Amino acid sequence: MALRTLVTGSDMCSGSDGAGPSNAVGALVNQLLGGAGKTQEQLRDLPMHYAPPPLQRVPLTPEAAAAAAAAGPSGMQLPGFAHAPMPPSALDALLGGPPRLGGQDAVASMVAEFERMAAMQPGPQGAIGPQPGPLPPGGAPAVEHNLRAFFAAAASRTGLPAQLAPLPPGALSVAEQVRIRDRSTILARQVYADQGQGFADSRVAELLGAMGVDAARLPAGLPHVHDESWHALWAAQQQAGPPQPMAAADLAANMEAAWREQQQHRARPWQLPHAPSTGWAEEFAAQAHLNPSQQQQQQPASWAEEFTHGEGEKWAGEFDAAAAAATSASDARAADPAEAVAASRRMVEVLSADADPKMRNSQFLQFLSKMSRGELLLDEGGLREADPEAAAAARQWADEFEATRAAGGGTAAAWADDFARQQQAAAGPGPQRQRDWADEFAAGVADFQISAPEDPATAEELDAAWAEIGSGAVPLAGAADWVREFGGGDGAAGPAEWDELFERAQAEAAAGLGAPLRSAGRRDYVFADPNPFLGDAAALAKGKELFKRGLLTEAALALEAEVRANPRNAEAWRLLGTVHAENDDDVQAIAAMGKALEADPTDPAVLLSLGVSHTNELDQAEAVGYLSSWLAAHPTYAPAAAAAGAPPDRSQVLSHALRTFTGLSRAHASDAELLIATGVLQHLARDYDGAIASFRAALELAPGDYSLWNKLGATLANHSHSGEAISAYQRALDLKPNYMRAWTNMGVAYANVGDYARSAAFYARALGLNPGADHVWGYLRTSLACAGQQELMAAADSKDLATLQARLPL
């Protein structure tokens, strides 16, 4: 796998709205190597690039942000932590003003903010630190009581210590202790805002002491606790769907209740020397500026969890922050390759356990598993691929280690699970792959059978190669692969399935040869109502006259009246089919021609016209069938058609017919009809050069056939020669100005050469001839959208042709 695709390609796992072009590998490499986030930088330079969301969710006031910035990484002063606290006066000086008086508004906003904080789901900070588990039974009421008592005492301003119930040691986990400490500190600092931070902190220390929390031993932030029970909890939450409110949220809610209670007892409005959210901001700052080396170590693991959580957008933001942290703390970088291998192995474990197959197959995961296997090494210069022998050795060593561990520990069950999962995974895609393979093989055989007789030189070469293989001169490496692929892993179901496939194909082929025409997709003729010509005895004559004058839609009505009176009138049906073809409605043309064929099964014009219409609709089997019938019904060519016989099998119907037709047209180069039929067949077979030559030859013989000019133009256009096609269509329109299909084709050709305004004008003209052509309305809107003429869209929606033709002059 090219490393380049990994680094420049997409990570295939970013946010669900698909709009975040974050490159996970690039970010990972930046993170590990401390390099500049080059890809990210480039992406940021793009216009309208999606900006990663900021790290925090709670909006900070400018004052708070300034305070946090001024305090720097040590902005969080915690009880038991010896940071030099910045005196409030210094902070005020920095903010350039005397202490501000916070009125009721400030208090209200503080409450709102605290509520938001309490209700907040584990956000970016929560992702860095762990989610605290549920409180131990018996612990929660005691904690709640303590907090209530503590803050009630604070609100009453008696100065008397609250009656605190001691908690048994070990009742609270480290994470819970940290959370209680952080939240209490924030709250206490606001409650005792007028007495300074030192006082507040000392009160919190008392509270913590009473609850058996040793503040001095608590970490500044929450280290990553990465134990088994935690994983289980996470997985359970993943399955349970949206994250449930957790104990931490309950705790916070209780604290909030305490806060409200003492709000009610409060007699006078407070003076707030600091901006309301300073404490919160400080906590945030402390989390964001964790000890860099510590962050470095916990990063890969917490990544992995976020990955499984699937929160790509948030992830992108964190990536940026993490990359910045890694760059600034380059000396603390964990460059130890063993550590990188271990970290990536852990990530691979988490990622491959993910149920999403896209995740399992992602290049990112492959890259990581390569790293974990030691195939990619991390050194000072960057990434390099390990030489295969060393990698193999490393892998073997790792496997041995795993095996020993499995034998020693109780992880055998986990191993078995893993194995079962792998088995399942293998069973899933297995048959699919096999079927694809079989299809490909069948297609290959079919292609070979078609092409071999046409190219004698190639056939000879193949024969020679085959003989060589037969004599054993060439080792059949490919065949061995085949055999392995077919037999390997897919079990005994393989051959049986193959047999079934073969039998089904045989049955299909037998049925197919017996009935060359599928009836699927054919439609009965739909009559227009009301019809003013109904009951008109001279409808046929009027229809012919209207058709001659080029009034196609009216001609169709007159002819419909005729065939409703005389359903066996082959001529009327055939004319009707021609009118619909010229009106760019092949489905109706096919239906009308089908009726004509019922009345006269050997009419060559009808057969040829059906061949053309089915070619337009890309119904290959039908088109070949009608063109072959045309040949068989032709007095001159019937013997040749009979001599050519039936095609050897269904896959060769087209190539067989093509050989017969091209052979005949070479012998009868002066028959324009034959040349046209040959050209249509060549168009169907996508031999556009051959078709163009056939149509040009036919035009030498019949230069006045406007539909032939259109056929030439359409073939040129489908062969990416739209410029030449335009002049061919022009010839057709010179001969028959109301040839709606040619006007439409003009529009297609101009759109293909990028002249969308002119294309729209031609479509509008075509619609003037046949306003019932819904697909042309769609094409018109397409060209208007491409030409940027949104102002005409309303006219197109209301089918206001007068406005459209006036605004789109030719």
Add this chain to the structure above:
Amino acid sequence: MPPAAAPALFATLGTNLKSEGPALVKRIKGLVVFDVDGQQWTLDLREGEGSLAEGAPSEKADLTLTMSDANFAQLVMGKLNPQQAFLLRKLKINGSMAMALKLQPILDAAAPKAKM
């Protein structure tokens, strides 16, 4: 407002599947959903010559493409290329990014074709 240009273009795509379907299936091998101005088309390119149906898929799509009618028209006509559209956020991609990179042949097959 329902999309104006897309229905005709999807009709063309549906017709063109008869000839180009097998090649597209071989290339894409997946279920692609187009959401144009809120109206959905499901292009099943998993086997055979593929199929196109109006409406949401009954199964999970491998790739969902969301865009406006005008942008879809421009993508089909080649006035806008898919990568550009994606970066300009005119095209939203949900699902397999690898599949989204093979979008061009599908769009080409939806372009109006000249008829004989």
